Amino acid sequence: MMSIPYFPGCTLSTQARDYDSSARAVARALGFELVELTDWQCCGATFPLTLDDSMALIAPTRVLYQAQQSGERVVTLCAICFHVLRRAQALLARDRAMLERINWFTGQEYQGVRVVHFLEILRDEIGWEALRAHVRCPISMRLAPYYGCLLLRPHNEIGLDDPEQPTILHDLLRTLGAEVVDFPYSIECCGSYLTVKDPRISETLALEIVASARESGAQAIVTACPLCQFNLTYPQRNSDGIPILYFTQLMAEALGLSGLGEVR
Amino acid sequence: MRIVISADKIHSDFVRQIEESSGQLLLACNQCGKCSAGCPVVAAMDLLPNQVIRLAQLGMEEVLESNTLWLCASCLTCVTRCPKGVDLPRLMEALRVIALRRGVTKLDLSALPPELLKALPQLAIVGGYRKYVK
Numbered sequence: 001m002m003s004i005p006y007f008p009g010c011t012l013s014t015q016a017r018d019y020d021s022s023a024r025a026v027a028r029a030l031g032f033e034l035v036e037l038t039d040w041q042c043c044g045a046t047f048p049l050t051l052d053d054s055m056a057l058i059a060p061t062r063v064l065y066q067a068q069q070s071g072e073r074v075v076t077l078c079a080i081c082f083h084v085l086r087r088a089q090a091l092l093a094r095d096r097a098m099l100e101r102i103n104w105f106t107g108q109e110y111q112g113v114r115v116v117h118f119l120e121i122l123r124d125e126i127g128w129e130a131l132r133a134h135v136r137c138p139i140s141m142r143l144a145p146y147y148g149c150l151l152l153r154p155h156n157e158i159g160l161d162d163p164e165q166p167t168i169l170h171d172l173l174r175t176l177g178a179e180v181v182d183f184p185y186s187i188e189c190c191g192s193y194l195t196v197k198d199p200r201i202s203e204t205l206a207l208e209i210v211a212s213a214r215e216s217g218a219q220a221i222v223t224a225c226p227l228c229q230f231n232l233t234y235p236q237r238n239s240d241g242i243p244i245l246y247f248t249q250l251m252a253e254a255l256g257l258s259g260l261g262e263v264r
Numbered sequence: 265m266r267i268v269i270s271a272d273k274i275h276s277d278f279v280r281q282i283e284e285s286s287g288q289l290l291l292a293c294n295q296c297g298k299c300s301a302g303c304p305v306v307a308a309m310d311l312l313p314n315q316v317i318r319l320a321q322l323g324m325e326e327v328l329e330s331n332t333l334w335l336c337a338s339c340l341t342c343v344t345r346c347p348k349g350v351d352l353p354r355l356m357e358a359l360r361v362i363a364l365r366r367g368v369t370k371l372d373l374s375a376l377p378p379e380l381l382k383a384l385p386q387l388a389i390v391g392g393y394r395k396y397v398k
């Protein structure tokens with residue numbers, strides 16, 4: 001069985017364990033093993049947007065170094081870890097002086113690894129046709145694919161899909177048998193970190209996204225991000241809502257790995 | 265508000281600091297407003313994102329008092345759409361960092377409803393500290 005080094009990150013090891021466990025089971029069913037890095041810590045959860053903030057690059061560079069110990073690439077699931085690590089990878093590849101500065105500080109010789117998202121492995125290495133052959137219990141639901149921000153932008157560094165009209169989640173969900181609904185908020189921001197500073201504002205944004213998906217007929221929203229998952233779920237606490245699911249939970253259902261995809 | 269525009273302010277350290285820290289040229293922005301048109305948080309902002317840039321172009325430090333810097337969610341929608349290739353969230357972060365280095369702190373977890381605090385995912389708290397506290 002092929003094994004791929006895997007960085008779960010903090011949230012998938014705690015609150016979003018169902019994302020982690022469903023992904024591991026799906027990987028196994030598809031013939032590869034997600035092998036957790038032996039030693040890892042938080043990626044920092046934010047990519048520094050100022051050029052003079054080398055402090056904030058230390059955490060992601062340490063993770064990249066830890067990944068380098070296991071091979072030439074590392075797979076992630078959390079959209080935020082993916083974003084932070086992929087941008088840090090890109091920055092350190094083009095900015096030698098910064099690379100040397102961080103390596104000097106950490107005392108570790110980071111040289112370079114490739115950060116990939118689990119979705120890319122599904123699309124680019126397994127392929128939708130091959131995946132379809134594994135589907136045992138097709139999903140008979142209308143689903144709204146929700147991409148959010150950090151999985152797609154900025155396009156020049158992330159490059160996972162078209163930043164304005166992505167299709168990767170659409171294609172995956174169709175492969176699983178689901179009916180995909182298009183809704184205007186599928187790449188709109190859920191409020192991100194505003195949830196710790198101005199929760200009322202992020203709740204307003206989130207409820208608009210949920211309402212739009214429901215108006216389009218969706219029975220659930222599908223995400224790859226534990227912060228989106230929280231931001232869209234929590235504001236629905238006092239009302240009849242629709243579930244916000246990780247794409248791996250639906251995959252576990254479709255591949256007949258019962259129980260693993262269960263909606264909490 | 266009385267606004268004084270002067271060449272001194274336009275060529276001030278404040279402007280230089282924003283440009284160096286963000287890696288962006290403020291005058292690259294031609295004020296088309298496309299960023300503000302697509303910004304998801306604009307309804308809660310006291311200045312439109314392009315107005316923040318305008319004040320920064322003029323070297324007006326009053327811009328640091330705008331809530332817009334703190335409401336920008338770094339969603340990067342505007343970067344994708346700006347016809348001039350301006351990386352506006354980098355400018356917003358440069359302004360936030362200037363304010364934070366001057367001693368401002370924008371995160372108070374004790375003010376959050378306890379049930380929310382208990383439910384928050386780890387990365388929201390880590391990210392919040394990195395964005396809103398120095």
Ligand code: SF4
Pocket residue numbers: 292293294295296297298299300314317345346347348349350352
């Ligand atoms: S879209 Fe770009 S050029 Fe237009 S106002 Fe915004 S930052 Fe300036």
Ligand code: SF4
Pocket residue numbers: 299302303304305306313335336337338339340341342343352353356
């Ligand atoms: S990055 Fe900030 S200013 Fe730009 S669209 Fe998003 S929230 Fe608005």
